[in-house]
Amino acid sequence: MKTIDEKQAWAAFERRDRSWDGRVIGAVKTTGIYCKPSCPARRPKRENVEFFAAAEAALAAGYRPCLRCKPDEVGRDREAVAKAVRLIEQAEEPPALAELAAAVGYAPHHFQRLFTRDVGVSPAQYARGLRAQRAQTQLTEDKSVTEAIYDAGYAAPSRFYADAKERLGMTPSAWRDGGRGETIRYAMLDTPLGQMLVAATAKGICRLTFDEDEGALHRRFPNATILPADEAMASLISGVMTAIETPTAMPDLPLDVRGTAFQEAVWRELRKIPVGQTRSYADIAAAVGQPLAVRAVGTANGSNPVAVLVPCHRVIRSDGTLGGYAGGLDRKRQLLEAEGHATRAKLAL
Ligand SMILES: [Zn+2]
Known part of the structure; x- marks a missing residue:
């Protein structure tokens, strides 16, 4: 029960x-x-x-x-989405939307919306993410990703997502090849949270982290051209500083991050948490349509490549304790306090 x-x-x-x-x-x-x-x-x-x-x-x-x-229709919708996820995962080639919708008995347009709302990405995006993930995970030939994940019952999803830290930023094909063909510019920022590395491709910010320097970029993207920030990056950098110093004024900055479909769904949910609020890992798991995947959410949360802007610090344990943070718990506390304070100040006006 x-x-x-x-x-x-x-x-x-x-x-x-x-x-x-x-x-x-x-x-x-x-x-x-x-x-x-x-x-x-x-x-x-x-x-x-x-x-x-x-x-x-x-x-x-x-x-x-x-x-x-x-x-009463929620259960039916959830089952249809779960069935479509299985169909996508079992298919050799990504099934067309019309084909998927027909298989679960919904109109294509309606089903696309339903799927996206539940899973966080469209069926086509899910299929693409899955393909990239398959290329990356060390799975035996006779076992599909789905089977392995379901076999694990999400009890040990870390096996699937632990190596995700190594494959972030840029397009899937570029990150698979160590960033070949990409130019990444970086700067070291002195922020109220300490020194941070910010790095960006031409498309957007691909990394914002604590306790890292240029060397981390070379290790993650050995085939990319890595250069110091130029004039064109100045507005991104000032946007990042604003986001860190004034959480309520969160500017809309372009990001260029890639993960598995699951990670991207988690990061998208994190960006929906309003300043001054928190969610539990279980809330996020439910929001991405995988209520049992609480630990996988924790792992995806921890592999967020863009601190603060993808506010993984706003996820805490259901019991109210802080949980973990890649930048250390002091920084997580500092971020949350700053946001709580900022929100209260705004309300008092
Ligand atoms: Zn009602």
């Missing part, structure tokens, strides 16, 4: 968190109706809400499904 953390569940309802759809059902005692967390309807009083792990349980307890949010 799945236990429900009612505090977390209610918080998910309060912020209408779509990533919690399918994980919990809220039933309203006064109206006899049950909803999914993202339901657009007005929130009932907390004391009138009772939580269930699944729609069937709410139904069995005598509640009726909400006509607005159609909570």
